[in-house]
Amino acid sequence: MPNQNTRVLVVGAGPVGMVCALALNRHGIPVTVLEAEPAPVKDQRAATIHPSTLEMLDELGVTEKIRDHSLLSSIYRFHDRPTGEVVAEFDLGRLKDEIRFPYVLQFEQYKLTAAISAEYANESDFDVRFSHTLTGLTETADGVEVEYTSPAGPERMTAAYVVGCDGGRSTVRRLAGIEFEGFTYPERFIKIATSFDLQSVKPDLVYRNYFSDPNEWANVFKVRGESPEGLWRVILPIGQDEDDATALSPTRVEERLQKFLPKSGPYHVEYRDVYGVNQRVAATFRQGRVLLAGDSAHVNNPIGGMGMNGGIHDAVNLTEKLAKVLAGAADDLLDLYSRQRRHAAVNYVQAQTIANKRLLEERDPQVRQQKLDEMRRTAxxxxxxxxxxxxxxLFDSLQDAAAVV
Structure with missing residues (x-):
């Protein structure tokens, strides 16, 4: 028999949580989203939405709404930073006859969250609550008793299922007792955004660039930001011997930018951030009536822009199965969700992002040259x-995961 209580609680109002909530809403399932922050967070994290993800968002009516507010990018390049050479160029436009969106959209994750929240949230069956912090989960025979704090104080509610989309430090994952397996990189990354037009100094930049360098690799991307001119993001590694305060100081930030791309006069920096980087995957994406998606289930380095995309793929896969379960199907469909998406996380997102970092930072001169030559031949x-x-x-990851039974 279908479960009488079909409301699903999503914890976390980031891009994965909001896509999950929207997809549930499209299936006619009432959903509540709890978010500990007092308002949508304007975080400068993921910004690249891949073609496979655009197809999913299009089915939810989102892609057309965000396209005109994004930067459209079909080309990405690998550069050899020491020589200044463009090693390889890949153009998604060459796949225009086989994929619906032969480009990525550069659209910051906070904007995706806001776009969904503004149009669909806060209806009776799509209830988004900020300043609400999860504190406890107790599974019962037909649901989950949820404890949380709100501006009014401690509260409780009952949900049929709980979906944790609350990030790498997931409270849902911790309360469910699910291990987060993997490792932490010894170095941290710094992300610097400047309004200066980097293409005016280096014309061979496109909107997405990867620089291989045995001493200091770099990722360089353009995003729309909050102005028509857009912003350039530069991501660089930080050694273990440099503390965050030093790395974030205006003097050190300016040194890094001038070393990467010397120019007359100082750079105007819009924002800067230092963060640690992990490669981790949850031992399971399902524990009874508790499910994980996005960074709660897997985290990785940002080289290749796969974290948010993989998380949205989780959300779409999960909601399709959860809708069937709530309509009366056997709940082992949710075990299939866990197997499929964990397979994709380990064999594609983790494997590819680790390989991307190794390519960019390779120090052995002979191995490095072999890798660059191989990339050139591939392109x-x-x-x-x-x-x-x-x-x-991530088209291959979707096809391969779908074959998992």
């Missing part, structure tokens, strides 16, 4: 370039 031939782009855009 030159259509068949190998096509295969690389499909894998990087």
């Amino acid at each position: 030159e031939k259509f068949d190998t370039a096509r295969a690389y782009m499909r894998r990087a855009a």
Whole structure:
């Protein structure tokens, strides 16, 4: 028999949580979202939405709404930073006859969250509550008793299922007792955003760039920001011997930017941030009536822009199965969700992001040259370039995960 209580609680109002809530809403399932922050967080994290994800968002009516507010980018390049050479260029436009969106949209994750929240949230069956912090979960025979604090004080509610989309330090995952397996990189990353037009000094930049350098690799991307001119984001590694305060100081930030791309006069910096980086995957994405998606289930380094995209893929896979379970199907469908999406996280998102970092930071001169030559050859031939782009855009991960039974 269908469960009488079909309300699903989503914890976390980031991009994965809001896509999950919207997809549940599209299935006619009432959903409540709890978010500990007092308002949507304007965090400068993920910004690249891959073609495979755009297809999913299009089914939810989102892609067309955000396209005109995004930067459209079909080309990405790998550069050899020491020589200044462009090693390889990949153009998603070459796949225009086989994929619906032969480009990515550069659209910051906080904007995706806000776009969904502004249009769909706060209806009776799509209830988003900020300043609400989860404190306890108790599974019962037909639901989950949830404890949380709100501005009014401690409160309780009952949900049929709880979906944790509350990030790498997930309270849901901790309360469910699920291990988070993997490792932490010894170095941290710094993200610096400048309004200066980097292309005016380095014309071979496109909107997405990866710089290989044995001493200091770099990722360089353009996003829309809050102005028509847009912002350039530069991501660099920080050594273990440099503390955060030093790394974030205006003097040190300016040194890093001038070293990367010397110019006359100082850079105008819009924001800067230092963060640690992990490669971790939850031991399971399902524990009874508690489910995990997005960073709560898996975290990775940002090289390749796969974290948010993989999380949205989790949300869409999960909601399709959860809707069937709430309509009366056997709940082992949720175990299938866990197997499929954990397989994708381990074998694609983790494997690819680890490989991306190793490519950019390789120090052995001979190995480094071999890797750059291989990347060049891959880009030159259509068949190998096509295969690389499909894998990087996570199409292969979706196909492979769907075959998991």
